[in-house]
Amino acid sequence: MSEESKQNNDDALPQPIKEVEPAPDGGLKAWLTILGSFLSIFVQFGLVNSFGVFQVYYETMFPHLSPSTISWVGGVQQFILFGGGLFIGRLFDAYGAHVLLIPGSILLVLGLMLTSICTEFYQVMLAHGVLFGIGTSLTFHPSSAVPGQWFHHRRAFAMSFAIAGSGLGGTLWPVALKQMFDTIGFAWALRVVGFISLVLLVTANMLIRTRLPRKTPAPLSTTFHPFKEAQYTLLALCAAFTFLGLFTPFFYSTTRAESMSSATITGYTVSLINAGSTIGRLLGGIGDKVGRFNVLVVSAVLTGTLLLAFWIPAHTLPAILAFCVMYGFVAGVYIAVVSTCVAQISHVSAIGHRIGLLWALVGFVTLAGPPINGALIAQYPGEQGYRLAGAFSGAVIILGAASGLAARLRSHRSLLAVV
Template structure:
């Protein structure tokens, strides 16, 4: 289980050598021996109240719902996971498939790689910039209403992009801003929803939702490549936009979080001020390390165009990207299962970031042929897969469920994208000069991933305890 599962036994008894200890047989006072046992999972405690010899009982925490308050399964819960999966399939999957359009637009001499990379990164930038405002919208209007708007915009963006596919400003507005804002709305409607239905299986459920992005990236990459070849770039944009809207709208309408336990409150209570930023979290060095550790981790954005630069066809490049995204989907589910079953969320996050950095720094720089590049796509995809899906579990296990909505939106606010890799590529010759020009961008991404792993390792050091303990 990814969240911390810890059996705590606390005994408070007078020292036998203490002359002020109560004589045997006398009524026990407030310092007598009291044993409480609690199981903490993701900040939620199930208390087994025991009574002292004087009959005093210990009441459970009023803000700690019991285990059975979470369905942890059932048709209604798994259907919600499926709807959220579809959101991620189309929106984040669409972002991950941008590399196919980037490669096609570069080949059509629409713009240089650095400019096209900026359009692609702007899709994810809005997710970070608008994290806190969108969380406020979800509180005010509910997941369903916000999801409906997001579904419309995430489909409308690509449809409009089909009418301005040779205009950089037009693509920036339609694909970058309209689609980017729509996918951000969908993301925050679905990102933490599993936490309101699952506790013991929380990382697995979250991993299944986030796996939608990897599977979507793989499927949409193949579809986009086929559409570009058969009907051209404009109609490829329009077709995908219509597909996105057809999938997302029904899912948004059927979205139904559980208001009593949902990490994001569904309505704003009158007279009560909800906090969307908790600056006191910044006083905790663990949160600061998680915040910046997650902010600097980077996926391999240039995989498709890197593949074509070493002589592979566009079909092979899309196949590699599809393999990366499928491996990522397997990693999201696999890391979630391992976190729930054996490692814990924090240990799992550190391991997947460390392995992601190693694969980027060791395998990718020597991947000048299809074999090593395919190996990198599978290994790096699997290791990177658990990154996003483990964050809710890490926040819950390191802090509490109560901290999840605010902490999650604050962490996502720092995912501001990194077009620096594109500029490094252009500075060292551009994609047409061969795969050697990619080395600075590769080492840049690998170095940031290593730094991210070190920061999460620092959080694990602060947690302390036996290293075999699930954290």
């Protein structure tokens, strides 16, 4: 290896300020932190996963706008949620969780309250897309990274349990939102959700504890150094391609189901996806036993396959409902293990930065996902548009799985190895 290559590799590796004690892998503070992260992610990611319900409502609220245009609200929301990790991860590593969680909680609740009084589309974009998106980003990244400080051998289980909050939230929020939209109206529904979110986020802030000491933030010039590592880069590309297509059913399963039937259950497809996802995310902890990268690759392949083999030919409501449960399960497993794979190839003092950088790349890529699929659905009316959206999404997810396999092979060439 050349001296220049050695230097690049040294620069790419996170440099801890000082040695820290090994993660305790348990204890009261550790488990309370996991519970706090669960509650935080239940609120913010659960509501993000519920955007399909908002998509349907906004299409009736703004009938002159196309589904593709309206989906930009969710696209911007996701872009800020993930893209904020470019800076938030570094701040978490340096200053801990609460310097981010507290302002994030305030902005998230404020975004919901302001959305409740919106009457124009640009107002919805600013309140629900931008302000709410900033709040979710500030709460999501520290909540998903801090469990990695407390666990090592059981890291996949701990981080999967925390991220499972998004699946449970995505199961319950759509049902509650739809019921409240029909009974007390859109405005008061969001106010009620805002107050519930406030209580849960205050509780989360009280439970979460940062284990590592504060340190001086790494220079901005080192922000992109992890991309000097081939394995990290391949893993980041795996996440980017997979998430480009992964959220398609979250956005459009409800509208597709409603085009097939007027049954009440069509409004709960997102809840079915997230119910399956909750189970999948909880089972992501199996990565501690069989290999986190192994679980990542297999779940990505199954996610893409379900879109290509089940979403495309589905033409009845029961088929769509069955797809939602199965898809949610395998997508949930994938979501649960992405961050644990990053932590596995990172020093504990740089987990926040490296996870945040990966999510930032995901944010830039997924900004295009909902509008592309919305444009396909608008351009090709009826089932053809939904099938084309499924074909596009399934193809890019399979591409992500291939990149994930390449990252996994960087650790061990044997396909039977626990990696």
